[in-house]
Amino acid sequence: MKTKSSSWSVAQSDDLYGFKRWGNGHLSVDDDGFVAMQPLTDGRSVRIVDVVNEARSMGLKAPMVIRFQDLLRHRVIQLNELFNKAIKEEGYKGSYRGVFPIKVNQLREVVDEIVAAGKDYNYGLEAGSKPELMIALAMHEGSQRLIICNGYKDNDYIRLALLGRKLGKKIILVVEQLSELDEIIRLSAETGVKPLIGFRAKLQTRGEGKWALSSGENAKFGLNTAEILFAIEKLRAAKLTQSLRLVHFHIGSQVPNILTIKNAVVEASRVYCQLAKMGFPMGYLDVGGGLGIDYDGSRTNFESSMNYSMEEYARDVVFNIREICNSMDVEVPDIVSESGRAIVAPHSLLVVEVFERINKRESLGQQHQPEEKHKVVQDLETLLRNKTKLGRLERFHDALQKKDEAFSLFNLGYLDLENRAAAESLFWQICEQIAKEGRKAGYQPEELHELDTLLADQYVCNFSVFQSLLDHWALKQLFPIAPLHRLNEKPTVNAILVDITCDSDGKIASFIDLQDVKDYITLHPLNKQPYYLGIFLTGAYQDIMGDLHNLFGRVNEVHVFLEDDEPNGFYIEEALSGSRIADVIEGVQYQQEDLCRKMKAQIDAATKKDMVKPREGVRLLELYESQMLNKTYLNIEKKAAKAKRSH
Structure with a gap:
C-alpha cells in the first residue's frame, strides 16, 4: 500500500528492514505501516505498538522487553516435531530427547513456558552450574525427561545430582575433566546411588563463527581420546561400567555452516560406537548446542546467519548418526540436543524510544556567521x-x-x-x-x-547497550532493528543509535544488511510523537547477561498471549516492573535508609547555616527520597502516539 503523500509503500519498508528474510514468517508490516507479530504463523497477528500502548496504560514505558509466550511454545514444539519427522522419514529406531540449556535464559517465566510446552515430548533441561541444577531439580517433571549436568562440578554439585537420582529423575552427570570422575565414583559409593554418566568428547572438528575457539583441541571442556580411555579404566575398576550412558560434544554457539555440524556428528558417532562395542550400555548421543538463528536473513555461512534450516539440521543429525551406527553394526542411540538460542531468541524483542536527534551539520556554526x-x-x-x-x-x-x-x-x-x-x-x-x-x-x-557513515545522525534512545544488548557491545553480535510504525512513510535519515550511558561505546553502529554489515540504519525524521524501534531476536543471553553499568538495571517487561476468541486479540498475562533506583543501589551494597539519613544530615546542616530555607530543605529531602522509588531510565514525557487497537 502506498501513501497519498509519497510513492513509498509498506512493501518497500518490509524489504528495506528485511522482516520476511529474518522474521521466519512471524513478522509483517500491515497496510497502515505497523509491524505485526504472528506468534503461531496462523494468520493471527498483534501490532507491537498496540502492546506498547497497552503497557503504557498499565504504567510501563519503554525501554521494555516484550515476550510473545505463544511463540516460545511454538519453537519448542517445532524443534521436537521436526526431529520426530526426521526420525520417521529416516527409519531411525531411536527417539529424540532434547533439553533446554538454562544458561541461555534462566528467567522463571521462560523456563516455566518451555517446561510446559515440552511436556508431551519429554523435553528436559540442561544445567551448567549449581544454581541452574537447583532450578532444574525443582522444575523437572516426569521420569523420562532428562537433566543433563554440564560444567565444572564440586562435591555439592555431584551430591545434588545424586539426590535427583534418588528421586527417580533421569540425571546424567557429564564428565568434563578426569578429576570429576574420581569424585563421582567416591560420592556414588558414599551415598549408595548409582549415577548415570556421560563423557564429553573433545573433538578434532572445530566450530565456526564467533564461538569457533570454544571448540577443538584447545577447548575449555572435554576429554581427549587418551583421557576417555583412562576414564574407562576408572569406571571398570569401580564396577560402574553400567553407568556410562552418554557421549556429548559441543562445537560452539551459533554455528553458521551445516557442514561443520555434519562433521562433528560423524566424529562423535564414531566415538559413541567404539564405546558401545567395548561393552558399555550407552543409549544417548548428545550433539550439544550450535543450532543457529539467521539474524540477518541472508541464509549464508556468515557468522550472524546460518546456511541451513531447523528442519535440515534435524534431518542431517538423524541421518549421519544412523549411517555411522549402521556401518559399525551398533544400535542407534536416543538423540539429545541442547538447542537454546534457536528456542528462545525469536520470542522476545526490546522496544526502545528515540527521544533526540543529534545532527552535526545543523549544530555547527550555521547560526554564527563570523563578522x-x-x-x-x-x-x-x-x-x-x-x-x-x-x-x-x-x-x-x-x-x-x-x-x-x-x-x-x-x-x-x-x-x-x-x-x-x-x-x-x-x-x-x-x-x-x-x-x-x-x-x-x-x-x-x-x-x-x-x-554516508560520516554524515549519519545520532538517534538517542532511552536504554543501555550494556544492560540489554551486551552481546552487541562485547561480541559485535548483530540484531535486526526496525521502526515499529510509520512504515508507510519513506525513511530519509541515516542514523546510528546511541544509548543514555556515559560511555562513548554505548551505541549501535553496526546493522544487518543482505550483502554486508551496514554502519548506519535509515530511519524516519522525528516529530512530536513517540518514535519506537524494535530490536528483535534478543531472547537468548541478552535478558540475563546484562550488568549494572551506570546502575540502570532491568527494563520493564510484559508477557503477551493471543486471545482465542478474537481474530487479532491479545492480552498481557504478566507485567514486570523494571528496576527502581533503590533496587540497583542496594545491589551494590548501599542501603536506601542509610543514604536518605546521610542526605537529611547534610540538608539539616545546610539549613542551620542558612544556605537553604527550612521549607526548601524539606522539599529537597522529599525529592531525594521520592526518587528512590522511581525507575532508573529516563522519564520521557511525550504525547502518546495514536494507534488503532486490535483487541
Whole structure:
C-alpha cells in the first residue's frame, strides 16, 4: 500500500528492514505501516505498538522487553516435531530427547513456558552450574525427561545430582575433566546411588563463527581420546561400567555452516560406537548446542546467519548418526540436543524510544556567521557553490584539505572560534552535497563510500547497550532493528543509535544488511510523537547477561498471549516492573535508609547555616527520597502516539 503523500509503500519498508528474510514468517508490516507479530504463523497477528500502548496504560514505558509466550511454545514444539519427522522419514529406531540449556535464559517465566510446552515430548533441561541444577531439580517433571549436568562440578554439585537420582529423575552427570570422575565414583559409593554418566568428547572438528575457539583441541571442556580411555579404566575398576550412558560434544554457539555440524556428528558417532562395542550400555548421543538463528536473513555461512534450516539440521543429525551406527553394526542411540538460542531468541524483542536527534551539520556554526570571514572559510564557500563544476572526488579532497587547514590555523592562533565553526559547518554541508550527488549518479568512488557513515545522525534512545544488548557491545553480535510504525512513510535519515550511558561505546553502529554489515540504519525524521524501534531476536543471553553499568538495571517487561476468541486479540498475562533506583543501589551494597539519613544530615546542616530555607530543605529531602522509588531510565514525557487497537 502506498501513501497519498509519497510513492513509498509498506512493501518497500518490509524489504528495506528485511522482516520476511529474518522474521521466519512471524513478522509483517500491515497496510497502515505497523509491524505485526504472528506468534503461531496462523494468520493471527498483534501490532507491537498496540502492546506498547497497552503497557503504557498499565504504567510501563519503554525501554521494555516484550515476550510473545505463544511463540516460545511454538519453537519448542517445532524443534521436537521436526526431529520426530526426521526420525520417521529416516527409519531411525531411536527417539529424540532434547533439553533446554538454562544458561541461555534462566528467567522463571521462560523456563516455566518451555517446561510446559515440552511436556508431551519429554523435553528436559540442561544445567551448567549449581544454581541452574537447583532450578532444574525443582522444575523437572516426569521420569523420562532428562537433566543433563554440564560444567565444572564440586562435591555439592555431584551430591545434588545424586539426590535427583534418588528421586527417580533421569540425571546424567557429564564428565568434563578426569578429576570429576574420581569424585563421582567416591560420592556414588558414599551415598549408595548409582549415577548415570556421560563423557564429553573433545573433538578434532572445530566450530565456526564467533564461538569457533570454544571448540577443538584447545577447548575449555572435554576429554581427549587418551583421557576417555583412562576414564574407562576408572569406571571398570569401580564396577560402574553400567553407568556410562552418554557421549556429548559441543562445537560452539551459533554455528553458521551445516557442514561443520555434519562433521562433528560423524566424529562423535564414531566415538559413541567404539564405546558401545567395548561393552558399555550407552543409549544417548548428545550433539550439544550450535543450532543457529539467521539474524540477518541472508541464509549464508556468515557468522550472524546460518546456511541451513531447523528442519535440515534435524534431518542431517538423524541421518549421519544412523549411517555411522549402521556401518559399525551398533544400535542407534536416543538423540539429545541442547538447542537454546534457536528456542528462545525469536520470542522476545526490546522496544526502545528515540527521544533526540543529534545532527552535526545543523549544530555547527550555521547560526554564527563570523563578522570577518577568513580566507579558508571563503574557499569552503566557493567549494560549496561549485561554480567551476569540480568532480565529487576532487571537491571532497579539497574540502578535507581546507578543514585540516582550518584546524591548524586555529591551533596556531590565526583563526577565531567563529571562523572555525563556520569552516566545520561548511565542510559537512559539502560532504552532504557530494553524498546526495553520488546517490543520484549510482556509481561512488571507493574513497566516498564512507560519506554516508560520516554524515549519519545520532538517534538517542532511552536504554543501555550494556544492560540489554551486551552481546552487541562485547561480541559485535548483530540484531535486526526496525521502526515499529510509520512504515508507510519513506525513511530519509541515516542514523546510528546511541544509548543514555556515559560511555562513548554505548551505541549501535553496526546493522544487518543482505550483502554486508551496514554502519548506519535509515530511519524516519522525528516529530512530536513517540518514535519506537524494535530490536528483535534478543531472547537468548541478552535478558540475563546484562550488568549494572551506570546502575540502570532491568527494563520493564510484559508477557503477551493471543486471545482465542478474537481474530487479532491479545492480552498481557504478566507485567514486570523494571528496576527502581533503590533496587540497583542496594545491589551494590548501599542501603536506601542509610543514604536518605546521610542526605537529611547534610540538608539539616545546610539549613542551620542558612544556605537553604527550612521549607526548601524539606522539599529537597522529599525529592531525594521520592526518587528512590522511581525507575532508573529516563522519564520521557511525550504525547502518546495514536494507534488503532486490535483487541
